[in-house]
Amino acid sequence: MGDVVNLKRFRKRTEREQSAKQADANRARFGRTKSERVLDEKRSKRGNDLLDQHRIDGEDAS
Numbered sequence: 001m002g003d004v005v006n007l008k009r010f011r012k013r014t015e016r017e018q019s020a021k022q023a024d025a026n027r028a029r030f031g032r033t034k035s036e037r038v039l040d041e042k043r044s045k046r047g048n049d050l051l052d053q054h055r056i057d058g059e060d061a062s
Contacts, residue, residue: 032050
């Protein structure tokens with residue numbers, strides 16, 4: 001005979017593990033300071049501006 005498993009404990013443990021995974025994902029997504037967010041915004045804006053400067057506009061651009 002195999003070991004007896006308490007399904008309630010197993011279910012609660014899997015729910016806790018899923019919750020911990022979700023919390024880790026949320027910390028990675030939203031757990032940044034305001035200065036980090038502002039710095040990322042400035043970097044992306046500067047990158048976009050540099051790309052726009054190299055854009056060729058006009059009739060012969062095709």
